[in-house]
Amino acid sequence: MLDLIPAGIVLLSEDMRIISANPAMVALTGRTPAELIGQPVDVFLAAPSRILFQTHVYPTLRASGRVDEMFLHLAGGPDGAVPVLLNALRDDSGPDVLYHVVVVRFQARSRWETDLLNATKALERERAASQQLADQLATRHDQETLDRSYRDAFIGVLSHELRTPITTIYGMSHLLEQRHTAMAPEVVSQHLADIVDEADRLHRLTEDLLIVTLVEGRRLEIGREPIQIARLIERSVNSERNRVVDHKFTINMPAQLPLVTGEDLYVEQVLRNYLNNAAKYSPAGSEIHLRAESQEGGVEVRVVDSGAGLGDQQPEQLFELLYRSPNVVRQTSGAGIGLFVCRELISAMGGRVWAASRPEGGAEFGFWLPELVE
């Protein structure tokens, strides 16, 4: 009867050698009965299945007495490797331990199962990829929401900064137009001075805004012309002295400084912003020192005040454009674009900027520009 059953049936000795095999089993292996009998059973498995048999199937069979539905490949039948399902049972009821094994060909179903498994894996990969994409989109959305809120804050602050001087200029000029004949000359002078101050403030702000626009549009280009920086320093400090009367400005620099490269206009804009900033954040009557010296193949300029220093603020953060840095929005008054403009201008001229609290109190804002190479 065993000869007719459509399944491979094998009897193994305790050491896994084949004692007998029915014709279906012989056919599955593509060998002759004589080639099977007495051989270790794993010889008839494909190499990967042989490892799995030795590492998983045999130990489980020995330890728990049976294995069920093991999927393995028989080696080289007439059509190459033959996928089979295997059930085995350990029998220690007789004098010798025996293993009864049943093997069924699993060709068609195994193909479907492999396809299904591969489809499942592909699906899993796609799911993971979609998840990753969804995460990326969510992150981008959060970033954009944040950017928008900073930008809104920036525009709010900017509108305020523009409106204040315009209001003064508008109000004062109207007042003068209607009533200057009735006013004492010194009152007229005072109002005119206020108008000039505010117009100056507006002018600087729009100059800075122009630079921000160029940076944002990646259109900031600065020529590399020779600059006599000592002349620019003197001019900027003198202009600031006239404008800011409640601070004392001093300059400390050697008689000779090397030529640097860039554009006069922009270096002056940086100096003006630094000096203006120092005056804004240090007490009335205090001194503001400007020091310049030749350093590391260039010129180093430092503006030192005796204000409160940087506090908890990170120096690099001070140079960020206001809407990109929420802390600065909360901490700093003013448009918060002056230092950003300084950083962008100096770096476009091949230099660098820095800020630091000084151990003896006050803050230092500095920049370095490279020497002109002939």
Added chain:
Amino acid sequence: MVFAHGFGCDQTLWRFVAPAFEGDYRVVTFDYIGAGASDRSAYNPERYASLNGYADDILEICRALELSNVIVVAHSVSASIAILAANKSPETFSDLVLLTPSPRYLDDLPEYRGGFSAADIDGLLQMMDVNAVGWAAFLAPIVMGNPDRPELSSDLEATFCSIDPVMARQFADVTFHADNRADLARVTTPSLIVQCSHDAVAPLEVGAYVHDQMADSRLKMIDAIGHCPHVSHPAETIALMADYLGERKRERVADLV
């Protein structure tokens, strides 16, 4: 005496051998992560991306139990793990007993024949996928409809011992792609190598190679088919281990005298 199980099963396989040494030694058996009763929450794919993570586990067990003069009995890939542990901390171990070791399963022809080609190893990994291990790993979360609760899949787990499918898959990958040949020569701990005469996983020439590379090693052969002498031939395995440990004891006494 610390027993370290190999790839494919758990510590219960030592039950034919370990009890024989309980009279003379403090016997410690354990499950690697993902096998048997190990705490699966301790799994960390980075730690177990190489056999070093498993070697650190052995050292941590020795430290936690305050073991010294440890004889580590290691089967199959655990032999490589034990060698890594002994090289990291030679003072912890007195002897290595390596059952059917192989420092590299892949061929590196012409100078080294591990027994398997890259295609064979890919085939094995695929074979694990197609068997219950793989089905459980890939289908359980879908069947359970809840990929965030992997513990649900434990009911569908493999038929062999109690191996976590995902961790077993990584262990297989790390094991069969490992190359620990260079670590053999660095071992200073005396060792016994036990080889089976007909082992499809660790062939004879691999045993000879290990013996040749390890300075203070002895090679013994069991006339057996298969890769698990401690399971198929426990009596012979126990006898070889006892002989070796007896010899080592006599040598130590002789050194003292």
